[in-house]
Amino acid sequence: MSSKIQTIGAIEIGSSKIRVLIGEISHGRGPSLNIISKGECQSRGVVKGDVVDLRAAGDAAHTAIHEAESGAGGLRIDRVFLAQTGGHLEGFYNEASVNVRSADYRVTQADIDSVCELATGRELPDGRALVDDGIRQPFFLDGSIVSDARNLRGRVLKVGYWMVHGDSARLASNLDMVRGFNLKVDALILSSLASGIMVTTPEERAGGVIAIDIGAGTTDYVLYRAGCACMTGVVPVGGLHLTNDLCNGLRLGEGQAEKTKTRFGSGVVVTRDRGEKVWLDGDRGIGDRQLSKNSIELITSLRVAEIFEIVKKRLGPEFSPDQAVSGVVVTGGTSQLPGIADAAAAVFGLPARAGEFPGRIHEQLRDPGWATVLGLLHFGLDSTTAPAAPGPRAKGGWLRKLFS
Numbered sequence: 001m002s003s004k005i006q007t008i009g010a011i012e013i014g015s016s017k018i019r020v021l022i023g024e025i026s027h028g029r030g031p032s033l034n035i036i037s038k039g040e041c042q043s044r045g046v047v048k049g050d051v052v053d054l055r056a057a058g059d060a061a062h063t064a065i066h067e068a069e070s071g072a073g074g075l076r077i078d079r080v081f082l083a084q085t086g087g088h089l090e091g092f093y094n095e096a097s098v099n100v101r102s103a104d105y106r107v108t109q110a111d112i113d114s115v116c117e118l119a120t121g122r123e124l125p126d127g128r129a130l131v132d133d134g135i136r137q138p139f140f141l142d143g144s145i146v147s148d149a150r151n152l153r154g155r156v157l158k159v160g161y162w163m164v165h166g167d168s169a170r171l172a173s174n175l176d177m178v179r180g181f182n183l184k185v186d187a188l189i190l191s192s193l194a195s196g197i198m199v200t201t202p203e204e205r206a207g208g209v210i211a212i213d214i215g216a217g218t219t220d221y222v223l224y225r226a227g228c229a230c231m232t233g234v235v236p237v238g239g240l241h242l243t244n245d246l247c248n249g250l251r252l253g254e255g256q257a258e259k260t261k262t263r264f265g266s267g268v269v270v271t272r273d274r275g276e277k278v279w280l281d282g283d284r285g286i287g288d289r290q291l292s293k294n295s296i297e298l299i300t301s302l303r304v305a306e307i308f309e310i311v312k313k314r315l316g317p318e319f320s321p322d323q324a325v326s327g328v329v330v331t332g333g334t335s336q337l338p339g340i341a342d343a344a345a346a347v348f349g350l351p352a353r354a355g356e357f358p359g360r361i362h363e364q365l366r367d368p369g370w371a372t373v374l375g376l377l378h379f380g381l382d383s384t385t386a387p388a389a390p391g392p393r394a395k396g397g398w399l400r401k402l403f404s
Helices: 054-071 109-119 168-179 192-198 203-208 239-250 254-263 295-316 338-348 366-386
Strands: 006-012 018-027 033-041 079-084 089-100 128-129 139-141 144-146 156-167 185-190 209-214 220-224 228-235 277-279 290-294 328-331 352-354
Touching: 006 054, 006 168, 006 366, 018 054, 018 139, 018 277, 018 366, 033 054, 033 366, 054 168, 079 168, 079 192, 079 366, 089 109, 089 228, 109 156, 109 228, 128 168, 156 168, 156 228, 168 185, 185 192, 185 366, 192 209, 192 328, 203 209, 209 295, 209 338, 220 295, 228 295, 239 254, 239 295, 254 295, 277 295, 290 295, 295 338, 328 338, 338 352
Parallel strands: 006 079, 079 185, 209 328, 328 352
Antiparallel strands: 006 018, 018 033, 089 156, 128 156, 139 144, 139 156, 209 220, 220 228, 277 290
């Protein structure tokens, strides 16, 4: 492989923030990624993960991209990995099987190609397009899981794919918006997969784990089993809904409600004394007033529990506690709410924790809101270093080197 340094960009166009990271991939003694700059700005024209005002969203994206490029000394990005979320995304599972064709029943690459093609060949409705080529599940050879079926002996080879598709026009708009800055979009990556790979370990994914990213307007989730993402999706509910609930329940303005959520909100009710009060502004000046702390926690905890209940319902029969022994990992901006892991544990009946990043990540990027763009860089590194593998998506791996 060439020793040339490649510059890659990771872009997330979220409901609250647009975040951009630029990294350099070098191939010295081993492939490594060095994060060299970041950009961030308040999002506009994006509702529940969907771009509803292309011009406003484009202007905001340009601000974040320009900030990142300026921080990189004007360095241009060679390849871009763009996160995808929104209520228009849907998924389905499709599997296929083939009889091994060789006389000695040894699996060949032709057998693997054939079963993968059949499993990904299902047609989509008009106006829908695949976000990527599909999330491959483990191969089964005569009913037993195998990580790589090549050259193994067996009679029947089976594989399944979780296929995620979205509205063609919305996907095209997202691509056009970034391409309008003369940037090459190398791949669309599901936000759930990007954040999930950052906050779970290979051991957790092997044992079964649910990663849930609660952003401002959406909640992205992914269920891992046997080391692979077997199901993922998007719920059009997020942290802004907690804010709106406080607006309605306590008659607050949006800014006041957001501040109240950040200061006093909780994923579970911990204040039992209904008479305990907190000050809205804290300065006890004109316009400041007292609020029931129990009421604040009750409002936020009910919405948090609802989010987890919706995710559990979406997972349906794919979820069972005995196949998710590693529990639940919660990330995203709203995951900073105290008690949110306890709320997840109560709904799923599993151990739960807040997501953490590898220790080498700079303090400025430790906020869980950066989980998705950091994960995009992971896929960027993985795509340049992974050897050819059966199926379109490379598995596993971790950021070999991640510096500020």
